[in-house]
Amino acid sequence: MKLIIDTDPGVDDAMAIALAHAMPEIDLIGLTACFGNTFVSQSSRNARYICDLLGFAVPVAEGASLPYGETDYVPSANVHGPEGLGNIETISQIGKNIDESAAAFLVRMAAEHKGELVVCAVAPLTNIADALALDPAFASNVKELVIMGGAYQHNGNITPYAEANIFHDAKAADAVFAADIPIKMIGLDATMLTLLTPHDFHELALHAPKIGGFIEHISKFYLEFYRSVGVMTGCPMHDATAVLACTHPENFTFEEVGLRVVLDGKEIGQTIADDTRPRVQVAVSVAGKWAVDLFKERIVSLG
Ligand code: RIB
Ligand code: CA
16 A cells, blocks of 8 residues: 655654554655654654654655644653754764655545555544545545544543643544544553563564664663553553554444544543544544554564
8 A cells, every 4th residue: 555654743643653664554645744752854854764764765844833823832851862863862864755745645545546545644643634624525535644642532632631632633533534534543441552672672672673672772762651640561562553443343343433632621632432533433443452563573574
């Protein structure tokens, strides 16, 4: 399948990009960068840095720097690190972004690959909402939108109610769930079942010194954050789980639910059922060990 990942790298985003590159089922044709774990300029720089490390080049289109209706945004550097890749303090600018916005690139690719393009959105949904607004045909041109985001029958992670990607742009997320586009939502109900342990990262580094070693290195900071919030057994591979839902949906359990996003108050960013909305396939579970084992196997194949 042809895939574009909309991303805010981001430690688990880096794992997802590496996984997509390692999956023979995937033809990764581009990355679009969004604010979220990082400022958007860091997201696009990190995306290009990760591709260079993996030894391949795809167009990287920079997108939204701010959530809808906001004039400021400050990333949660305590989760992914000051530059977005854990403890790495200096990240080179390798290559440059294409001269096209993320939204323009998304709608052009969806039109050129009508009915074939899967978009895996693992960042706030601002670029996706922008693409829907830019070209009404985007919703029908894409084959499927697979979102890492939301929490259906699970508590939030950035607040007790909301998952981070949805929380960071609740308005954009609500616009996406209101659109008539084929969506799979891979939220915390599934991704909190795919934890990677320090031993998993050590194995990756042992068997794949370059790419596995990089992933182990950038994950130390991310593991520490999860330990600091009481998740002692490991760190969730949120974004890589969404990539696996693109290629192996049969290993997920879905419920068909219309969704809306709470737009204000303490529950802002909460994803709740709304039967007036188009049906979304919401992942309520995944075979966690299968996902972790396949992720590790594919990363080891990269060396
Ligand atoms: O809540 C997890 C999501 O927020 C992941 O996409 C992670 O990278 C962050 O963006
Ligand atoms: Ca992400």
